[in-house]
Amino acid sequence: MIASRTKVGLVAGALILFGLGLTAYKVISLDLPLWPGESREVWTIESKISFKPTDGPVEVELQMPQALGGWVLLEEHFASSGFGFSVLEQPSGKIARWSRQTLEYPTTLYYKIQGYRAHQDDLPDLPVTESAPPLLEPDQDAAMERLVADLRERSSGALTFTSLLIQALTQPEPGQDAEFLLGTYRQTPVQVMLDVLAYAGIPAHTVRGIRLQDGRRRQTLSALLEVHDGEDWQLFDPETGASGLPDDFFIWQRGDGAVLRVMGGRDSRLEFALLSNSLPAKTVVSMEQRSDDFALLNFSIYALPVEQQGIFKGILLLPVAAFVVVLMRILVGIRTSGTFMPILIALAFLQTTLWVGLGIFLTLVSVGLWIRSWLSYLNLLLVARVSAVVIVVILLMAALALVSYKLGVDQALTVTFFPTVILAWTIERMSILWEEEGGREVLMQGGGSLLVAVLAYLVMSISVVEHLTFNFPELLVSLLGVILLVGKYTGYRLSELYRFRNMVNMK
Amino acid sequence: MIRLVSPATLRRLGILGMNGRNITYIGGNNPRRNYQLVDNKLLTKQAAIERSIAVPELYGVIDHQFQIDGMLEQLEGRSAFVIKPVQGSGGKGILVITARDGDRFIKSSGAVISAHDLRRHTSNILAGLHSLGGRNDFAMIEALIDFNPALAEYSYEGVPDIRVIVFRGVPVMAMMRCATHTSDGKANLHQGAVGVGIDIATGRSIAAVQKGSLVTHHPDTGACFKSLHLPDWEIILDLAASCAEMSGLGYLGADIVLDRQRGPMLLELNARPGLAIQVANQEGLVHRLRIAEEIAASAPDHDARIRLAKEHFHVPQGAAIAPP
Numbered sequence: 001m002i003a004s005r006t007k008v009g010l011v012a013g014a015l016i017l018f019g020l021g022l023t024a025y026k027v028i029s030l031d032l033p034l035w036p037g038e039s040r041e042v043w044t045i046e047s048k049i050s051f052k053p054t055d056g057p058v059e060v061e062l063q064m065p066q067a068l069g070g071w072v073l074l075e076e077h078f079a080s081s082g083f084g085f086s087v088l089e090q091p092s093g094k095i096a097r098w099s100r101q102t103l104e105y106p107t108t109l110y111y112k113i114q115g116y117r118a119h120q121d122d123l124p125d126l127p128v129t130e131s132a133p134p135l136l137e138p139d140q141d142a143a144m145e146r147l148v149a150d151l152r153e154r155s156s157g158a159l160t161f162t163s164l165l166i167q168a169l170t171q172p173e174p175g176q177d178a179e180f181l182l183g184t185y186r187q188t189p190v191q192v193m194l195d196v197l198a199y200a201g202i203p204a205h206t207v208r209g210i211r212l213q214d215g216r217r218r219q220t221l222s223a224l225l226e227v228h229d230g231e232d233w234q235l236f237d238p239e240t241g242a243s244g245l246p247d248d249f250f251i252w253q254r255g256d257g258a259v260l261r262v263m264g265g266r267d268s269r270l271e272f273a274l275l276s277n278s279l280p281a282k283t284v285v286s287m288e289q290r291s292d293d294f295a296l297l298n299f300s301i302y303a304l305p306v307e308q309q310g311i312f313k314g315i316l317l318l319p320v321a322a323f324v325v326v327l328m329r330i331l332v333g334i335r336t337s338g339t340f341m342p343i344l345i346a347l348a349f350l351q352t353t354l355w356v357g358l359g360i361f362l363t364l365v366s367v368g369l370w371i372r373s374w375l376s377y378l379n380l381l382l383v384a385r386v387s388a389v390v391i392v393v394i395l396l397m398a399a400l401a402l403v404s405y406k407l408g409v410d411q412a413l414t415v416t417f418f419p420t421v422i423l424a425w426t427i428e429r430m431s432i433l434w435e436e437e438g439g440r441e442v443l444m445q446g447g448g449s450l451l452v453a454v455l456a457y458l459v460m461s462i463s464v465v466e467h468l469t470f471n472f473p474e475l476l477v478s479l480l481g482v483i484l485l486v487g488k489y490t491g492y493r494l495s496e497l498y499r500f501r502n503m504v505n506m507k
Numbered sequence: 508m509i510r511l512v513s514p515a516t517l518r519r520l521g522i523l524g525m526n527g528r529n530i531t532y533i534g535g536n537n538p539r540r541n542y543q544l545v546d547n548k549l550l551t552k553q554a555a556i557e558r559s560i561a562v563p564e565l566y567g568v569i570d571h572q573f574q575i576d577g578m579l580e581q582l583e584g585r586s587a588f589v590i591k592p593v594q595g596s597g598g599k600g601i602l603v604i605t606a607r608d609g610d611r612f613i614k615s616s617g618a619v620i621s622a623h624d625l626r627r628h629t630s631n632i633l634a635g636l637h638s639l640g641g642r643n644d645f646a647m648i649e650a651l652i653d654f655n656p657a658l659a660e661y662s663y664e665g666v667p668d669i670r671v672i673v674f675r676g677v678p679v680m681a682m683m684r685c686a687t688h689t690s691d692g693k694a695n696l697h698q699g700a701v702g703v704g705i706d707i708a709t710g711r712s713i714a715a716v717q718k719g720s721l722v723t724h725h726p727d728t729g730a731c732f733k734s735l736h737l738p739d740w741e742i743i744l745d746l747a748a749s750c751a752e753m754s755g756l757g758y759l760g761a762d763i764v765l766d767r768q769r770g771p772m773l774l775e776l777n778a779r780p781g782l783a784i785q786v787a788n789q790e791g792l793v794h795r796l797r798i799a800e801e802i803a804a805s806a807p808d809h810d811a812r813i814r815l816a817k818e819h820f821h822v823p824q825g826a827a828i829a830p831p
Contacts, residue, residue, distance in 0.1 A: 490526050491527070496522075496524045501510050502720065
């Protein structure tokens with residue numbers, strides 16, 4: 001008994017020291033800040049080139065992004081197993097080239113960069129090149145002429161011309177000429193805009209890049225219009241007509257020309273996975289200085305592919321939630337329905353935000369209980385009944401999402417983050433509890449579960465906690481040690497100080 | 508304002524907490540492999556019969572869903588019986604039928620249920636609804652205790668049972684649990700049943716507690732607990748101690764009922780007995796468990812352990828039963 005206590009104590013002590021020691025080393029030697037101070041939004045952009053090979057040698061060329069608009073690239077990484085690989089310097093920028101003699105299977109090539117926007121710079125100047133007027137059918141030519149004349153009439157210069165053009169082509173009911181052009185062109189509206197601008201003799205080209213959305217997996221390239229007004233280049237968003245470089249736009253290629261060329265392959269696709277991390281400013285600076293062999297980067301979560309990083313962001317918070325459950329059950333003595341159900345509910349709260357989450361949870365469980373009470377008349381076998389409840393819960397979620405969306409309450413759409421099967425089991429257990437022990441016990445256990453879930457949510461949403469678990473995963477080893485110690489706690493629970501309160505009066 | 512007791516006070520009183528029970532007494536004295544015998548009521552019954560420990564008669568076992576249709580035929584001629592899950596815990600899923608009128612059954616609370624309800628309950632038991640870990644289970648049907656009329660006035664709509672905590676073969680503490688109207692005929696203290704602390708030496712009552720407060724009379728029948736004196740107390744202690752030897756568990760709770768004809772019978776064993784017994788006895792378990800440890804070390808013999816327990820754990824009657 002004593003021996004096992006000492007053993008646990010020693011193991012726990014070693015674990016706690018190991019975690020704290022490694023953290024201290026990283027803080028002191030590697031200069032990683034312990035607290036989230038001033039931070040930079042570092043984006044990891046993973047480009048995925050997939051294609052199916054045809055006969056003969058394969059050659060893939062990808063235009064690499066120039067860091068424009070104040071962006072600083074911290075790291076570049078290529079994955080090209082079995083391919084010859086080289087980076088070519090060209091006047092238009094760097095080009096990555098993968099080549100291989102024969103290839104039999106559909107293949108995916110990866111190119112990953114990390115970067116952040118250090119300054120809000122304007123784009124550098126670019127020599128003006130006159131674009132040749134487009135070759136058109138006579139009727140298209142006539143429509144174009146009328147459209148250009150109309151826009152000229154209403155505009156005061158190249159910039160207002162472009163704004164009006166974008167407006168004319170994107171409004172829900174475009175004018176006759178605009179509609180005709182959009183209909184007969186077999187291209188995107190951006191191509192129509194470029195041709196109209198060329199027809200009007202205004203120098204213009206596209207700027208291609210990525211709209212940055214955290215957690216996006218299959219983002220594709222989008223385009224901006226860049227127009228010369230005689231003095232400067234000016235950017236326009238071809239969808240909204242807004243001018244200037246949008247904050248969430250990462251420029252990949254400025255000017256025309258293909259971003260991706262695949263020879264010896266077909267059905268090629270270029271997609272991007274995006275992830276944003278709030279990194280301490282100091283770390284970013286040191287990453288910038290030693291971007292080739294940065295030890296910290298190679299031995300941390302940051303070395304993983306983007307998708308896994310995103311998943312780990314969430315997974316690393318789980319032990320903290322488990323710790324909350326351990327404390328609440330062993331030290332406080334709160335009864336919950338299902339040991340780890342509160343954690344799953346708390347994870348859902350992270351997605352939905354607290355109040356919306358609570359509302360959704362209570363709605364689903366109470367309506368579920370009501371329907372479940374009707375199911376109990378049908379005398380079904382348990383597994384079938386729980387499955388029926390699962391389906392009911394899913395229908396409820398769909399109904400809730402639909403009704404609230406129609407009412408204009410978008411938040412309730414996050415209902416999909418709730419774990420369906422866990423909800424169904426919760427409803428089933430509570431309904432049995434109701435029948436056997438009465439509504440009070442249901443309220444006690446349901447309330448206990450919710451309380452623990454809310455606490456776990458609050459702890460997980462502290463930014464320091466997220467910072468520590470993601471940047472110092474070794475702290476979880478220390479947490480493991482603490483949990484081992486708590487697992488050997490033989491003292492009283494807080495609830496027992498209440499439960500045995502009347503014992504003081506005895507004898 | 509919620510009034511709390513300080514941990515130091517609880518320690519001084521020797522109150523055993525949930526964590527202390529789990530780690531020190533259950534974890535240290537109950538080997539995992541011996542749980543099976545206790546958690547499975549059929550195995551308990553078989554082992555008890557082998558050692559000629561008295562148990563309620565087994566009417567039948569339902570282990571497959573298809574047998575449920577024929578269960579009424581099996582119960583032909585039986586008007587009082589109990590259906591319970593073989594691996595149930597905490598008294599969950601126990602259905603007590605005291606009388607029947609054709610296909611209508613009368614529960615101990617007086618509520619009438621149909622054959623349909625009976626089948627649904629059995630089906631739930633088989634699906635593992637009431638069982639540890641939710642695994643599939645069997646349902647067993649056994650005789651309803653015809654309980655000793657001497658105790659009838661202490662229980663409302665339910666069978667009073669006696670819980671004895673046995674530590675390393677030494678009976679340590681005992682209580683009788685009396686169902687009340689609020690507890691819906693169930694003998695669970697947290698549902699409102701009255702717990703009566705019983706003196707290990709004499710079988711007389713020490714104190715009676717309902718929902719954490721001392722009471723002197725049964726809230727429904729009005730019977731005074733002060734005059735409670737359990738018959739066959741020697742046999743009860745002997746039976747409880749034998750259960751410890753039979754189960755191989757160092758720390759267990761034996762639930763015993765008194766039958767009119769057959770005397771004390773083992774109802775079930777519990778490898779994780781609750782802590783409410785301390786409230787019913789108005790005394791902490793820890794001091795007694797320490798003494799029991801010494802008794803177990805010095806007296807290897809079954810009868811000597813019971814004798815020493817009676818010597819050490821005697822409580823003079825009457826001190827605590829009057830409300831302060």
